[in-house]
Amino acid sequence: MPTIVLVTTRPVRAADVAKRAGVSVTTVSFVFGGKARGNVSAATQERILQVADELGYRPNKLAQSLRHSRTHTIALLTDGIASSPFAGRLLAAAEQRASELGQALLLRDTHFRSERDQEALDDFASRRVDAVVYATMGLQRLVDLPTTPLPLVLANCFQEPARHPSAIPDEVAVGQAAARLLTSTGHRHIVMLSGPGRPGHGTRVVDVAAARRARGFRAGLRSTGVARAAGEVRVCGWTIGDGYRGAVAVLTADGDRLAAASDRPTSIFAVNDRVATGALLAALRLGVRVPHELSIVGVDDQEELADQTVPALTTYRLPHEALGTWAVDTALDMITRRRRTAADPAVDAPRLFPFELIERDTVAPPPAT
Known part of the structure; x- marks a missing residue:
């Protein structure tokens, strides 16, 4: 009758990780106990995490919770x-x-x-x-x-x-940056299509992004020495449709007929990528070439949108x-x-x-x- 040998594999312990990584058990405990910051260098943390992954180490969360009340x-x-x-x-x-x-x-x-x-x-x-x-x-x-x-x-x-x-x-800073980007490219007639102030969702919040971006835009124009009259803020909304209507309003003389080149902006700073996309669609309908006749800058770098427009949208990515x-x-x-x-x-x-x-x-x- 063949002999049956039962082979059991013990769980990988913190001591195993420490030995392989060349650190103390305490250091391993710091990393997996949320105490690494200020105690363990980034390089050592990375080495410990890599060794733990190689060994298949999984901390005993129940034991840690009972021991630390966490x-x-x-x-x-x-x-x-x-x-x-x-x-x-x-x-x-x-x-x-x-x-x-x-x-x-x-x-x-x-x-x-x-x-x-x-x-x-x-x-x-x-x-x-x-x-x-x-x-x-x-x-x-x-x-x-x-x-x-x-x-x-x-x-x-x-x-x-x-x-x-x-x-x-830093919403103020992004408005300043957009103004400097466009003026440094040579633009002197810039319109910002902004969003209206709104109470946000529910009764306890106030949306302040648009106001801060507009404040930064105006400050950015002043810092470049461009006359304030060259930069106009128009409140339109937050959606693609709002951006479309807002761009049509500033690019046409009567809502339908394209304004003379000297009377229309050469660049638009949009409060977000949806408004910027609406401005792109308006330019397409009116026969205004982007970016040759009209530059457009958005904010957000919204996934599945900013890099899919034609041409692809220059924008500022939220952090x-x-x-x-x-x-x-x-x-x-x-x-x-x-x-x-x-x-x-x-x-x-x-x-x-x-x-x-x-x-x-x-x-x-x-x-x-």
Whole structure:
């Protein structure tokens, strides 16, 4: 009768990872316990994560939770990011960063119903998540926000005065950058197609992105020495249709007949990529060649849109990846420091993240006159 030998393989332990990586067990614990920041160099973190992946190491989350009274879970509460095509890069970056740091990400979307915020925060507390990231699809100033005993981080939104750590895109700077880009290319007759101020979604938020981009646009024109009359801000809306109607209004003499070249702008700065796309369609209908007769710049670098137009849209990419990564890192820092989120006058003003210029095919020097 053949002899049957049962071979068992013990789970890979932190000590195995430490030995292979040439570090201490404590260092491995720092990396997988969310304490690497300030304690372990980026290069060492990368080496440990690579070795752990090679060995198939998986930390015992239950044991860690019992030992440290932590669940290694961060909740991400959004107004509509998870259910819309906008700002998805923020969610993806937050999820990737949490995974790299051995944290689970619990997602909840309120579908723009702000009355659900308190219910969601209470549910997170009952589930004993370690911290909450509150992120909005568009830049929002939060007039009010439900309370929670959990550490709370704000991404793409902020409060005045600041009560929680927050990070937002530098909307004023992108307006300035667009003005400088177009004037440095030679344009002197520039129109910004802006969005109207709006209360946002629900009763507790105010959308401020358009106003800040317009303020930056005007400041950018002043800083270049171009007469303010050369830069005009027209409020049209936020959609492709709004951009189309807004562009037709500034390019025609009567809404139908193309204005003389000397009477129409040579460039348009659009408040977002949808408005910029509408302006492209208007130019096509009117026979205005882009970028030879009209340059167009957008904002967002919206996926499945900005790089698909013909010509492809020159635009400024929102820093959503940086916001998502920052939010998770900051939440873990708060957890480590055991900070709570009651009113704290020491909380800094929102951190500003820059936009990135994505140069494609819709900007060129103006036609010779």
